[in-house]
Amino acid sequence: MDEKPWDTVDFKWDERPGLGSGESTALDLVWNMKSWEVIADKGKETLHIRGFLCLYWTDVRIRGYPTRTKGKVPPENIWRPSFFTCAGFSLGEGEKGTMVPEFYSGGLDKEGVTDGRLQLLIPMSLPGGFDISNGDIDRFRSFPFDSTRVDLSCAMMCAGTPLWVNKDISLSLRRPQMQTPGLEHSLVQQFDYDGVDRNSNDYELSGLSMAAGSHNPPPFLRSNGWEEGDKVCDILFSLHIRRSYIFYLHNGVKPLYTIAAFGFFGYTMEPSDLANRIALGAVLFLSIYAVQWTTAGHIPRLPFKTVLDNVSESVSLVLFLILIGNAISYHVGRPERDCVDSECDFDDKRADRVDLICGLLVLGYVLLYSVGYRTVFAAWWANKRTGASRPWTKGPYLRNKRFLPTEEAYHLKIDDAFVLKHGKKFLGQGEKISSPLERW
Numbered sequence: 001m002d003e004k005p006w007d008t009v010d011f012k013w014d015e016r017p018g019l020g021s022g023e024s025t026a027l028d029l030v031w032n033m034k035s036w037e038v039i040a041d042k043g044k045e046t047l048h049i050r051g052f053l054c055l056y057w058t059d060v061r062i063r064g065y066p067t068r069t070k071g072k073v074p075p076e077n078i079w080r081p082s083f084f085t086c087a088g089f090s091l092g093e094g095e096k097g098t099m100v101p102e103f104y105s106g107g108l109d110k111e112g113v114t115d116g117r118l119q120l121l122i123p124m125s126l127p128g129g130f131d132i133s134n135g136d137i138d139r140f141r142s143f144p145f146d147s148t149r150v151d152l153s154c155a156m157m158c159a160g161t162p163l164w165v166n167k168d169i170s171l172s173l174r175r176p177q178m179q180t181p182g183l184e185h186s187l188v189q190q191f192d193y194d195g196v197d198r199n200s201n202d203y204e205l206s207g208l209s210m211a212a213g214s215h216n217p218p219p220f221l222r223s224n225g226w227e228e229g230d231k232v233c234d235i236l237f238s239l240h241i242r243r244s245y246i247f248y249l250h251n252g253v254k255p256l257y258t259i260a261a262f263g264f265f266g267y268t269m270e271p272s273d274l275a276n277r278i279a280l281g282a283v284l285f286l287s288i289y290a291v292q293w294t295t296a297g298h299i300p301r302l303p304f305k306t307v308l309d310n311v312s313e314s315v316s317l318v319l320f321l322i323l324i325g326n327a328i329s330y331h332v333g334r335p336e337r338d339c340v341d342s343e344c345d346f347d348d349k350r351a352d353r354v355d356l357i358c359g360l361l362v363l364g365y366v367l368l369y370s371v372g373y374r375t376v377f378a379a380w381w382a383n384k385r386t387g388a389s390r391p392w393t394k395g396p397y398l399r400n401k402r403f404l405p406t407e408e409a410y411h412l413k414i415d416d417a418f419v420l421k422h423g424k425k426f427l428g429q430g431e432k433i434s435s436p437l438e439r440w
Contacts, residue, residue, distance in 0.1 A: 005061050013078040017059045024166055028056040028175035031210050032192040038201045046129030053122040063116035076100055080120055085154040086399050088130050094122030142382035143306035144248035149388045152237040153399045162221050162232040169233045171212045173408045186429035191412045193426040198419055206388055207240035211409035211440055215402045234403045240388035255291045256311050259284050260318045267359055271351035274330040281323045307379050314370035318362055325358025392440055409436035
C-alpha cells in the first residue's frame with residue numbers, strides 16, 4: 001500500500017500544490033463584509049470596517065485525509081498564501097501566513113474524509129481607522145452631495161516572495177454558487193453582504209467593488225522563478241461611500257431657495273412702495289443667516305467654497321439683484337422732482353416693464369446658473385472627478401497607478417432597490433465591469 005503524505009515524515013507541505021508540474025494553483029475569492037462605520041471626532045472622519053477575505057482552493061496532496069483519526073485541522077505547515085497590504089489596511093495573522101487553513105465542510109464525507117478542499121477566512125480591518133477627511137479633501141467641494149471611494153489593496157506572497165499571476169496563482173472571483181431549488185441565485189459569487197447596515201453617522205454605503213489585479217515587481221522582488229513579463233498577483237477592494245444629504249437638503253438647500261422664492265413676492269407690491277419692498281428684502285436677508293446657523297455645526301471647516309456655500313451666496317445675490325431692480329423700477333416710474341400737477345403721477349406702466357425685465361433676468365439666474373450650474377452640475381462634476389463614481393486609476397495613491405485591475409472586476413451597487421430586495425443579507429455576484437482600466 002502506498003504511503004500517504006500525512007504518514008510521511010518531513011513531507012514538504014509548505015510547497016505550493018502543483019509546484020513543478022507547470023500548473024498554477026486555482027484560488028477562489030469572496031469578500032465577506034460584516035460592518036462599516038464612520039466616526040466623526042475633532043474634525044476628522046475615520047472609516048472602520050470589519051469583514052473577511054475568504055479564500056478557497058484544492059490541495060490534491062491532502063485528498064483522502066481522515067479527519068476523525070488525524071485531526072480536524074490540516075498539517076500546521078501546509079501551504080497557504082500570505083499578503084502584503086497597503087498602508088492602514090490589515091489582514092491580521094493572514095498577512096504573515098501564520099493562519100492555518102481549515103477543511104471546507106462541504107468537502108468532507110460522512111466518514112470525515114476530505115476531498116482536498118480548503119478554506120482560509122482572513123479577518124479584514126482598518127486599525128485606527130482610515131481618515132476619509134484628508135485623503136480626498138477635494139470631494140468636499142460638492143458638500144453636502146459629496147462622496148468618496150476608499151481604495152484598498154494587497155499583494156499575494158508566500159514566505160516573503162511574490163506569487164506570479166497565472167504562473168503560481170490563478171485568482172478567480174467567480175466561485176460557484178450553491179443552488180437551492182425554488183430560490184433565485186446568481187451562478188457565481190464575489191460578495192457576501194452579511195448583516196451590514198447601509199447607513200453610518202452622516203454617510204451611506206452606495207457600493208462595493210473588487211477586482212483581481214497585477215503589477216510589475218520592483219527589481220528587489222524579482223526572484224522565485226521570475227521571468228520577463230511576470231506580474232505580482234493583487235487583490236483590489238473599494239468601498240463607495242456617499243453623504244446622506246437629506247438633512248442638509250431639507251434644513252439648508254430647500255429653505256435657502258424658498259427664501260429666494262419669497263423674494264419674488266416683492267413684485268406683488270406696487271413699484272412705488274419701495275420702502276416695503278426693501279423691508280421684505282431685509283427680513284429675507286436675515287433669514288439666510290438663520291438657516292445657516294441651523295447647519296453650521298454639521299459643516300466641515302474647509303479652505304474653499306462648497307455647493308452649500310454657493311447656494312447661500314447665490315440666494316444672497318438674488319435678493320440683492322431683486323432690490324437693485326426694485327430701486328431701478330422706482331426711479332424709472334417716479335415723477336421728476338420739479339413736476340407740476342398731472343406730471344407728478346407715478347408711471348406704473350414703465351415701472352412694471354422694468355419689474356418684468358428684472359424679474360425674468362433674476363429668475364433665469366436662479367434656475368440656470370444657481371440651481372443648474374452651481375448646485376446640480378457642480379455636485380455632479382466634483383463627484384465624477386473625486387467621489388465615489390471615479391475609476392480606480394484616478395485615485396490619489398500610488399496603488400491606484402501601479403496596481404491595475406484585470407478583466408476580473410466587479411461592482412455591487414447598494415441602493416434603495418437593493419436594500420428593499422435583499423435587506424442586510426446578500427451572497428452573490430456583482431456587475432462585471434467592462435474596460436476596467438477606464439470604468440472600474
